[in-house]
Amino acid sequence: MNEAPYVLVLFYSRHGSISEMAKHIARGVNKITGFEAKIRQVPDVSATTIETTPALPDEGAPYCTLDELANCSGLAIGSPSYFGSMAAPLKHFIDQTTTLWLTGQLIDKPACGFTSASTMHGGQEQCLHSMMTPLIHHGMIWAGLPYRNKELINTTTGGTPYGASHLASSTSENILSEDEKALCEAQGKRIAEISKKLQT
Numbered sequence: 455m456n457e458a459p460y461v462l463v464l465f466y467s468r469h470g471s472i473s474e475m476a477k478h479i480a481r482g483v484n485k486i487t488g489f490e491a492k493i494r495q496v497p498d499v500s501a502t503t504i505e506t507t508p509a510l511p512d513e514g515a516p517y518c519t520l521d522e523l524a525n526c527s528g529l530a531i532g533s534p535s536y537f538g539s540m541a542a543p544l545k546h547f548i549d550q551t552t553t554l555w556l557t558g559q560l561i562d563k564p565a566c567g568f569t570s571a572s573t574m575h576g577g578q579e580q581c582l583h584s585m586m587t588p589l590i591h592h593g594m595i596w597a598g599l600p601y602r603n604k605e606l607i608n609t610t611t612g613g614t615p616y617g618a619s620h621l622a623s624s625t626s627e628n629i630l631s632e633d634e635k636a637l638c639e640a641q642g643k644r645i646a647e648i649s650k651k652l653q654t
């Protein structure tokens with residue numbers, strides 16, 4: 455039986471804010487009839503050596519397989535901003551996708567990004583760009599957030615035209631602002647809508 459078309463919501467999150475954003479993005483994806491969100495995370499990496507991880511994480515979404523990436527109709531990819539770039543575990547996962555690149559399995563599929571950082575100008579936009587770069591090498595089509603989403607103009611927290619973002623703080627306990635939630639949902643909805651249009 456063929457699986458229903460899905461948008462892969464793929465992320466790394468150490469303290470939970472990206473994981474929280476992923477849920478709102480998935481909510482947006484699931485609003486588009488005939489499409490569903492598949493939420494997956496990537497495992498952490500060891501600082502000193504190659505370490506094997508259990509097949510299932512202790513908590514949260516299952517770990518993503520390369521097949522799940524290859525078979526998606528669209529991709530939403532999320533990482534905390536670490537020094538203005540994506541976090542190493544996500545980059546490590548992407549660096550294992552050479553077979554998909556060689557066989558062109560992601561060509562012409564839409565992709566978008568989401569990120570979180572703990573300071574207002576702490577590298578959110580750079581981090582989104584860092585995720586966009588390898589996906590463009592894969593032939594994917596980057597879909598940001600258009601300014602018809604009024605929250606982009608009014609937000610005093612996160613939100614960029616390059617992709618959804620969250621302004622985290624040490625006391626926020628991963629609580630997204632209403633603008634951030636709306637933009638995550640809009641991002642998920644848009645990537646599913648574009649995936650659907652590209653399938654017909």
Ligand SMILES: Cc1cc2nc3c(=O)[nH]c(=O)nc-3n(C[C@H](O)[C@H](O)[C@H](O)COP(=O)(O)O)c2cc1C
Binds near residue numbers: 466473571622
């Ligand atoms: C190694 C490391 C580097 C970070 N670099 C930045 C940074 O450059 N700018 C910033 O604003 N926050 C930075 N942060 C904070 C995280 O981006 C922020 O706490 C984010 O919300 C974490 O996401 P998570 O809760 O999904 O793990 C850094 C955190 C770590 C652990």
